[in-house]
Amino acid sequence: MPDLLIELFSEEIPARMQARARDDLKRLITDGLVEAGLTYASAGAFSTPRRLTLTVEGLTDHSPTTREERKGPRTDAPEKALEGFLRSTGLTREQLEARDDKKGQVWFATITHPGRPAAEIVAEVLEATIRNFPWPKSMRWGAGNLRWVRPLHSILCILSDEAGAQVVPLNIDGIEAGNRTRGHRFMAPDAFAVTGFEDYATKLRRATVMLDADERASEIRSQAENLAFARGWQIVPDEGLLAEVAGLVEWPVPLMGVIEARFLSLPPEVLQTSMKEHQKFFSALNPSTGRIEGFVTVANIETLDDGATILSGNQRVLAARLSDAAFFWENDLREAKAGMATWAEGLKSVTFHNKLGSQADRIDRIAALSREIAPLVGADPDQAERAARLAKLDLRSAMVGEFPELQGTMGRYYALEAGEPAAVADAARDHYKPLGPSDEVPTAPVSVAVALADKIDTLTGFWVIGEKPTGSKDPFALRRAALGVIRLLLTGSIRAKLTSVIGDGTRRHYSQELHRFLREDREDSEAAAAWLGVEPEILRTHRTELRASMMLQQERDKKSRELIESLRLQRNAPVTDEQTLLSFLHDRLKVHLREQGIRHDIIDAVLAQEGNDDLVRVVARATALNGMLATEDGRNLTQGLKRASNILAQAEEKDGVEYSFGADPKFAETDEERGLFTALDTAEPKIKAAMAAEDYPAAMTAIAALRAPIDAFFEAVQVNTDNQIVRRNRLNLLSRIREAGRQIADFGSIEG
Amino acid sequence: MTSPNRPRSFQEIILRLQSYWADKGCAVLQPYDMEVGAGTFHPATTLRALGGRSWAAAYVQPSRRPTDGRYGENPNRLQHYYQYQVIIKPSPPDLQELYLGSLRAIGLDPMVHDVRFVEDDWESPTLGAWGLGWEVWCDGMEVSQFTYFQQVGGHDCRPVSGELTYGLERLAMYVLGVEHVMDMPFNDPDSPIALSYGDIFRQTEQEYSRWNFDQADTEMLFQHFKDAEAECARILAAAENDSAGRRIPMAHPAYDQAIKASHLFNLLDARGVISVTERQAYIGRVRALAKGCADLFLTTDAAGTAA
Known part of the structure; x- marks a missing residue:
């Protein structure tokens, strides 16, 4: 049972690609070996910046011999047919066997495929793997x-066993496989030969290469923590950075440095981002001051001066970087103190999207929408609007220009500097949230108002211009925005009618486009008309009207409002937009709830009801229904309700009438029928009251009480009897069951 | 900097790079005589990276980035600076070692410093060019860009060129231990007339910063852009044969116009008169010119494919 060792030695592999590459190498090689008939005991893959390594232990030394049986022509077939068969099997006539078959005697051939040596298979599989390796980006050279x-x-490709190690013969575009590798680029650059994985790992370590990325990461972590501990500091944990840095070195040497005092007044987020993004430093926090005061850089070399030159170089680079940051920060603070008017002005010339106007246009819309949403979330409308006007101004700040990921974070600092109340400043930081499914959801009312308005504006805007996500394409992150809306509403139990909020957002896009057209006196009525989806002629007429009567502002606004409404009606698209956007939100809600264990058919059953644009209500209903369906009563009740619906539907189709009224207990013939009448008389008002009070669990309890009477009814009663009066009465009784169910959900769409 | 062979001035670093790469067999060219944003724009790189002919060149290229002007006040930023450029086709297998040798030559010993190759893919939308490689870090500072060209002007590079670009001021400031670029000794500080970088460039940085940001006549620049674009297109469309019937396609004169258009675009950008949406359109127009020049160059003798 030989062991296989492969090493692909290259120039520096991007850190972010190494983990995937290790996995791919292991999967492609082991799959290929197994495919070719070899088996193995275990395999492991490793990476450093300069090498991908795979060890496969306990490999079989040959693939097994296999036999294949092939049926040929009949023994009495023409000679030609037999010759062809012999050619195709590579056998002689003596090696064939005549056997009886249904249609007479037939020639059979047994072909033996001899096993192949492991080395041959390894060479083939490795070559195919190298030539088809799924790098995210690859290149040619020379x-x-x-x-x-x-x-x-x-x-490096060797098979080794007790007898020794053998190089697997292989040459790929002039690279001849061998048994040699090299150590650390600077500390041990000479080539050396190895005899197997253990020998390889030992010699590499002697040549200052730590093969295992996890070991490098844990080495970096523990050394960095020790360095910090010695000063009473703590390393700010950053797993992403740790993995990246572990992919940048073969021999990690963490070095700790101190941030110059003149930079300590910078916000900690700025220090951390600058150090991480530009230099891949870890931040060290001084718990006694709460500030970031130091850093750890990870070198790839041990030097005679114990890293003194490297550390002083890194300090200098950091100082230059932080001088830039301090310069931005001071300028930005000056601008903030002055009220940020230049930034607001500047955003007028920054395009948000060429069909959705500038960032300033966008802010206008979000501000107006925030004001409308404010009462729904318990925020002060003035504060909400103010917050929305300030929230994105930091996009013009120098700091955010340098570090886009600090948007919002800086906005909060600048709003505070401008003397805004904390609620307004916090909204600048928090209105982008939640950014992902696990990101924190803001709960402060002003932040929630702006966060919702921001996302609704984005969704409605891209909906209006037809940039909806398709398949895996979602360039404007609309799914994320939709999930954000959902989580904001649910977390805050916000009772908003989404159709009306979406309608507001949509209208604002239309009215802004129209105003751009009217205000700017644009001559390109074709483009504007295309955007609005109406005939250019209509626009031109309206514009002439509006211009001709240079009326009072108020009247002009009223006129243009009417115009927008009439255009909306003519186009009819906004209504559709609003509906498809609502369904899009519903789809995202389904995904969200499914992750919380609520089945999609249950959500569908609830979404089919009135009031499905209030997501808090939808979720409360779905949760209650989910709870009921988890019980046996609930499942049987669903069966009963469905059965009632089906019988009714068939009868209604056959008779061409709708049975919905007039069931009378006096035509009841059995106790089970009478029992159902009584049960419905009790349950119906309870369900109605509970639904009205939005007490969904109570509604579920009330309807679940119908389970036994419904079951008993179907057990004892044949609905379709010959007596037409009795039949109609029973059908009308069934319709009361259907109605009771409809109050709660569309049980027809529940599966099973 | 503990290295005993430490250079003493900006120009000494340049001279050492020149002689190092000359020793390694590169033709040491002179800067291109036009305004460019980076050494890559020199036809010795852009055009010579195309086609099958072997090539090895090294040169200093003055580069202009109008938006980076800071009136000479920022310690690191300049609207006019120098790049050192090395281009070798096909890229030799020991290009990384050759590069490290050049660092040793200017006093950066990789046994004392921390030299790292950190992923950085290079792309020039205006040249329709891209490549894979790294930025080279020395003690946490980016000192060079190292790229294997994959495409130029939309054409696959076969063979592949290896390109090295050193940002000379930044590299030199580090080697010389200078905090502000203007304080850097340009010639030997013990010369009878010692000149600092600031003695030579502080005033020009101020003058150009003012002109770039506030004064450049944008109407005129727009017109020049159109003129360059038109002339480039005209040259590209011209008959390949001259009046005497000799085949002389004019790839280089056309490319000069593309370079011009690119620089004019940079100037307009610095003046803040190009909106975000127009930006892409302008870049696309320059790319179309560069692409046309690349197409034409590939039909010429210098590309090794001429009839």
């Missing part, structure tokens, strides 16, 4: 045609 993530320098 005059060759081979592609790899960066130039591939050598291939």
Whole structure:
């Protein structure tokens, strides 16, 4: 049972690609070996910036011999047919066997495929793997045609067992496989030969290469923590950075430095972002001051001066970077103190999207929408509007220009500097949230109002211009925005009618486009008309009207409002937009609830009801229904309700009438019928009252009480009897069951 | 900086790079005589990266980035600065080692410093060019860009060129231990007439910053852009044969106009008169010119494919 060792040695592999590449190498090679008939005991893959390594232990040394039986022509077939069969099997006539078959005697051939040596298979599989490796981006180099993530320098490929190690013969575009590799680029650059994985790992370590990325990461973590501990500091944890840094070094040497005092007044987020983004430093926090005061950089080399030169170099680079940051920060603070008017002005010339106007246009819309949403979330409308006007001004600040990921974070600092109340400043920071399914959801009313308005504006805007997500394409992150809306509403139990909020948002886009057209006196009525989806002629007429009567502002506004409404009606698209956007939100809600264990058919059953644009209500109903369906009563009740519906539907189709009224207990013939009448008399008002009070669990209890009477009814009673009066009465009784169910959900769409 | 062979001035670093790469067999060219944003725009890189002919060149290229002007006040930013550019086709297998040798030559010993190759893919939308490679870090500072060209002007590079770009001021400031670019010794500080970088460039940085940001006549620049674009298109469309019947396609004169258009675009951008949406359109127009020049160059002798 030989062991296989493969190392692909190249120029520096991007850190972010290494983990995937390890997995791909292991999967492609082991799959290929198994496909070709070999088996193995275990396999492990490793990476450093310069190498991908795979060890496969306990590999079979041959693939097994296999036999294949093939049926040929009949023994009395023409000679030609037999010759063809012999050619195709590679056998002689003596090796064939005549057997009796249904249609007479037939020739059979047994072909033996001998097993192949492991080395041959390994060479094939490795070559195919290298040539088809799924790098996210690959390249050519020199005059060759081979592609790899960066130039591939050598291939180590050996099979080793007790007898020794053998190089697997392989040559890929001039790279001859061997048994040699190299150590650390600077500390141990010479080539050396290895005999197997253990020997390889030992020699690499001696050559200052730590093969295992996890080991490098844990080494970095523990050394960094020790360095920080010695000063009474703590490392700010950053798993992403740790993984990246572990992919940038073969021999990690963490070094700790101190941030110069003149930079300590910068916001901690700025220090951390600048150090991480530009230099891949870890931040060190001084718990006694609560500030970030130090950093850890991870070098790839041990030097005679114990890293003194490296550390002083890094300090200098950091100082230059932070000088820039301090310069931005001071300028930005000055601008903030002055009220940020220049930034607001500047956003007028920044395009948000060429069909949705500038960032300033966008802010106008969000501000107006925030004001409308404010009462729904318990925020002060003035504060909400103010917050929306300020929330995005930091996009013009120098700091956000340098570090876009600090948008919002800086906005909060600048709003505070401008003397705004904390609620308004916090909204600048929090209105982008939640950014992902696990991101924190803001709950402060002003922040919630602006966060909702921001997302609704984005959704309605891209909906209006037809940029909806399709398949895996969602360039404007509309799914994320929709999930944000859902989580904001649910977390805050916000009772908003989404259709009306969406309607507001949509209208604002239309009216802004129209005003741009009217205000700017644009001559391109074709473009504007296309945007609005109406005939250019209509626009031109209206504009002439509006211009001709240079009336009072108020009247002019009223006129243009009417115009918008009439255009909306003519186009009829906004209504559709609003409906499809609501269904889009419903789809995202389904995904969201499914993750919380509520089945999609249950949500569908609730969404089919009135009032489905109030997501808080939808979720409360779905949760209650989900609870009921988890019980046996609930499941049986569903069956009963469905059965009632089906019988009714059939009868109604056959008779061409709707049975919905007039069931009378006096035509009841059995106790089970009478029992159902009584049960319905009790349940119906309870369900109605509970639904009106939005006490969904109570409604579920009330309807669940119908389970036994319904079951008993179907057990004892044949609905379709010959007596037409009795039949109609029973059908009308069934319709009361259907109605009771409809109050709660569309049980027809519940599965099982 | 503990290295005993430490250079003493900006120009000494340049001279050492020149002689190092000359020793390694590069033709040491002179800067291109036009305004460009980076050494890559020199036809010795852009055009020579195309086609099958082998090539090895090194040169200093003065580069202009109008938006980076800071009136000479910022310690690191300049609207006019120098790049050192090395281009070798096909890229030799030991290009990384050759590069590290050049760092040793200017006093950066990789046994004392922390030299790292950090992923950085290069793309020039205006040239329709891209490549894969790294930025090279020395003690946490980016000192060079290292790229294997994959495409230029929309054409696959076969063979592949290896390109090295050193940002000379930043690199030199680090080697010389200077905090502000204007304080950097340009010639030997013990010379009878010692000149600092600031003695030579502080005033020009101020003058150009003012002109770039406030004064450049945008009407005129727009017109020049159109003129360059038109002339480039005209040259590209011209008959390949001259009046004497000799085949002389004019790839280089056309490319000069593309360079011009690119720089004019940068100037207009610095003046803040190009909106975000127009930006893409302008970049696309320059790319179309560069692409046309690349197409034409590929039919010429210098590309190794001429009839």
